[in-house]
Amino acid sequence: MSSAPQVRTPASEFWRKFKRQPVAVAALVFVLLLGLLALTAPWLVPYDAEDYFDYDRINATPSAAHWLGVDALGRDIFSRILMGARVSLVAGLVSVLVGSVLGTTLGLLAGYYEGWWERLIMRSCDVLLAFPGILLAIGIVAILGGGMGNVILAVAIYSVPTFARLVRGNTLALKHLTYVEAARSIGASDWTIITRHILPGTVSTVVVFITMRIGVSIITAASLSFLGMGAQPPTPEWGAMLNEARSDMVNAPHIALMPSIAIFLTVLAFNLLGDGLRDALDPKLDSSR
Amino acid sequence: MIAYIFKRLLGVLPTLLIVAVLVFFFVHLLPGDPARLAAGAEADEQTVELVRRDLGLDQPMHKQFMRFIGGVLQGDFGHSIRTKRPVIDEIADRFPYTLKLTLAAMGWSVVIGLAIGIVAAVNRNRWPDRLGMALAVSGISFPSFALGLLLITVFAVGLGWLPTVGAESWRHYILPSLTLGAGVAAVMARFTRASFVEVLHEDYIRTARAKGVPERQVVLKHALRNALIPVVTMMGLQFGFLLGGSIVVEKVFNWPGLGRLLVDAVEMRDYPVIQAEVLLFSMQFILINLVVDVLYGVINPTIRYK
Numbered sequence: 365m366s367s368a369p370q371v372r373t374p375a376s377e378f379w380r381k382f383k384r385q386p387v388a389v390a391a392l393v394f395v396l397l398l399g400l401l402a403l404t405a406p407w408l409v410p411y412d413a414e415d416y417f418d419y420d421r422i423n424a425t426p427s428a429a430h431w432l433g434v435d436a437l438g439r440d441i442f443s444r445i446l447m448g449a450r451v452s453l454v455a456g457l458v459s460v461l462v463g464s465v466l467g468t469t470l471g472l473l474a475g476y477y478e479g480w481w482e483r484l485i486m487r488s489c490d491v492l493l494a495f496p497g498i499l500l501a502i503g504i505v506a507i508l509g510g511g512m513g514n515v516i517l518a519v520a521i522y523s524v525p526t527f528a529r530l531v532r533g534n535t536l537a538l539k540h541l542t543y544v545e546a547a548r549s550i551g552a553s554d555w556t557i558i559t560r561h562i563l564p565g566t567v568s569t570v571v572v573f574i575t576m577r578i579g580v581s582i583i584t585a586a587s588l589s590f591l592g593m594g595a596q597p598p599t600p601e602w603g604a605m606l607n608e609a610r611s612d613m614v615n616a617p618h619i620a621l622m623p624s625i626a627i628f629l630t631v632l633a634f635n636l637l638g639d640g641l642r643d644a645l646d647p648k649l650d651s652s653r
Numbered sequence: 654m655i656a657y658i659f660k661r662l663l664g665v666l667p668t669l670l671i672v673a674v675l676v677f678f679f680v681h682l683l684p685g686d687p688a689r690l691a692a693g694a695e696a697d698e699q700t701v702e703l704v705r706r707d708l709g710l711d712q713p714m715h716k717q718f719m720r721f722i723g724g725v726l727q728g729d730f731g732h733s734i735r736t737k738r739p740v741i742d743e744i745a746d747r748f749p750y751t752l753k754l755t756l757a758a759m760g761w762s763v764v765i766g767l768a769i770g771i772v773a774a775v776n777r778n779r780w781p782d783r784l785g786m787a788l789a790v791s792g793i794s795f796p797s798f799a800l801g802l803l804l805i806t807v808f809a810v811g812l813g814w815l816p817t818v819g820a821e822s823w824r825h826y827i828l829p830s831l832t833l834g835a836g837v838a839a840v841m842a843r844f845t846r847a848s849f850v851e852v853l854h855e856d857y858i859r860t861a862r863a864k865g866v867p868e869r870q871v872v873l874k875h876a877l878r879n880a881l882i883p884v885v886t887m888m889g890l891q892f893g894f895l896l897g898g899s900i901v902v903e904k905v906f907n908w909p910g911l912g913r914l915l916v917d918a919v920e921m922r923d924y925p926v927i928q929a930e931v932l933l934f935s936m937q938f939i940l941i942n943l944v945v946d947v948l949y950g951v952i953n954p955t956i957r958y959k
Contacts, residue, residue: 491671495931496893496938498900503931506919507682583796587901590798591916606799610905617806624799632794639790 381644388640394633402449409443414598416440423616432622435605436612441622444600448623451601452630455512456582459519463581464574466520467527468566472558474528475535486532489525498522498584505593512585512601515594519581530573534566568645576638579631586627602627654950661946665939672939676932677721680924690922691734730929735921740929743914750820751903751910754833755895757826762834763841763888770845774880775872777850785842792839797898801832801905818907829906833898837891844887845880852880882952889945893938 383389401408410431411418417438418424424434432441474485492500504518538544539562547561586603588594595601597608602623609620680687688705689696696704705711708731709720724730730740773785808828809817816825852858853876861875862868903912911930918926 487667487671490668491675494668494672494935494939496896496934498897499931499934502900502915502919503679503927506922506924506927507679507684509684579794586796587798590796591901591904591919593919603796603798606802610802613802613806614810617810620799620802620806624796624803627799628791628795631796632791635790635794 378644382640385640385643387636388643391633391636391640394629395637398449398630398633399453401446402453405446405450409440409446411440411443413439413443413447413600416443423612423619425616425618433616433618435609435619436616439598441619444605445602445622445626448600448602448605448626449630451512451595451599452582452586452627455516455519455585455601456578456634459516459581459585460523460574460577462516462520463523464527464570464577467524468531468563468570470524471528471531471533472535472562472566475532476539476554476558476562482532485528489528492521492525498587501584501588502591502593505588510593510596512589512595512599515585515588518588519584522584523577523581526577527570527573530569531566534569535562538562538565572638572642572645575634575641579634579638582627582631582634657950658947661943665943668939669936672935673722673725673932674718676928676935677718679928679931683922683924687924690924693734725932730932731925733918733926734923735918735926740925743926744911744929744933747909747911747914750908751899751912754820754826754829754902754908754910755892755899757830758834758837758895759888759892761830762838762891765834766838766841767845767884769838769842771849771872771877773842773846774849774853782846786846789839789842792835793843795835797832797836798901798905800835801828801902804828804832805905820909829902829908832905833895833902836898837895840891840894841884841887845884848880848883849876852876855879878952882949885948885952886945889942892941892945896934896938 418430418434418440419438421430421434422438423436424430426433430440430442432445435441435444470485470489474482495503501515501518501522504521505514508514508517539557544557544561547557552561585594586601586606589601589603590607592607595604597604605623606620609616609623612619683690686701688701688708688710691708692701692704709717712720728741730744732738733740733743736743769785769789773782776782805817805828808815815827816822819825858871858875861871866875899908899910900912900915902908903910904916907913911934914926915930917923918930
């Protein structure tokens with residue numbers, strides 16, 4: 365006999381739907397492994413990523429001594445990719461977290477209070493969204509100067525309006541629901557209503573969006589480094605590594621290929637994880653699609 | 654319809670104005686003295702003062718702003734610090750290249766994206782769907798600069814089929830437009846599929862099938878038109894993505910367009926060029942979104958009367 369029937373909580377429902385998607389589970393495992401590798405990279409790398417030069421093996425292809433080959437300056441590509449994971453993951457995660465916290469706060473305020481608050485916040489978001497693609501980030505970097513810190517700040521600002529719009533939409537829908545009305549009728553303060561009743565209702569959408577947005581942010585940060593505005597040599601940032609590898613495309617294409625694969629797999633994993641989370645959290649998608 | 658277009662046009666004016674104000678303040682947010690920047694590092698104090706007066710930077714802020722807006726309305730963005738040529742001439746030289754590249758990328762990516770999305774939706778959960786969506790998620794995960802370098806390695810360096818850099822003939826457009834459009838095609842495919850799957854569940858599709866309309870006609874006539882409504886909006890947003898993406902792709906292919914001009918300008922701190930480009934890129938984007946809004950009204954009459 366099995367034990368008593370399980371209680372179906374939202375968390376258990378989510379997990380039941382999530383684990384039915386093998387691709388999303390694989391993506392989650394990949395992301396967790398990558399995070400672990402990035403955390404322990406300084407102890408794992410076989411060579412120093414910035415200060416080790418093997419002048420006898422310049423541009424060498426992968427071998428037992430150098431798993432992913434050697435770059436044009438004689439540095440070990442595997443060590444640089446591994447250390448680069450730290451830079452790219454930090455850039456992706458920090459910028460999205462900062463952007464989502466700011467955006468969610470603004471979205472909650474705009475959706476809950478409406479009126480001039482809403483107009484001010486939403487008009488500012490429209491203005492930020494009027495700068496296409498990474499142009500806003502480039503403009504911010506042009507003002508603040510290059511470097512990874514400024515790139516992270518630029519990508520964070522670039523994420524704020526999308527989160528604000530998303531959360532405002534959710535808040536507008538949620539605040540007219542009966543349970544929110546009920547909370548208000550028993551005298552709950554605005555702060556309590558927003559943080560205890562509306563915020564939890566919008567968290568799942570925000571989490572899905574954060575996951576999807578991490579990929580975009582990693583690519584944006586790497587693009588800025590590729591353009592020479594982000595991480596500077598010899599920092600082993602993936603986009604900067606690709607930029608350095610451009611001049612050796614003809615005789616040593618593997619130098620550019622390795623960081624390309626690293627970015628691709630990382631962003632792909634975050635996107636697949638985001639798709640999986642969305643499918644598991646969206647009640648409309650349950651088994652019918 | 655005219656009233657609707659007029660209303661939308663009025664709606665974008667405040668955004669345009671605020672963007673112009675931000676771009677104006679851009680110069681004043683730059684670290685260091687803009688007059689010193691324009692005069693060059695070797696210039697003496699007297700020259701810097703002359704340049705300051707010449708650029709109007711000694712005037713009060715509101716006068717500077719009026720002067721800036723007046724200049725912009727007449728197409729005068731000042732002179733490039735790097736080349737000393739009028740910024741508008743620099744931009745006029747580069748604009749056609751970026752426009753053609755963007756249009757080429759948009760053209761093929763919309764066609765391919767729509768096709769993949771429709772085929773995937775019609776064959777939902779079968780192999781064409783899985784293959785199409787695997788391609789699409791890979792497309793949005795591959796950064797354009799990496800894709801560009803890969804395409805150059807394979808088709809230009811390895812096989813020698815296509816030229817590497819430059820913009821002289823139509824063959825030069827193939828690799829950059831593929832690079833630029835890949836992400837858009839991927840987003841369009843995912844979006845079209847989602848929209849189509851939704852529409853295929855509608856009652857009027859069931860009715861069409863029930864009365865014996867051939868499946869081909871159900872898909873291409875009844876479903877496509879309705880599924881296209883959200884897709885058109887997405888296309889507008891993707892145009893912005895292309896404008897931004899061209900900045901990166903032009904650097905990869907050494908393309909003589911606006912994107913490369915901007916990257917060079919940021920490197921050289923050529924602020925009049927940065928200012929003009931940021932303003933033009935965003936104005937283009939705002940206007941494209943306006944066109945999309947109007948198109949949206951054409952496709953879906955209920956929007957117009959709201």
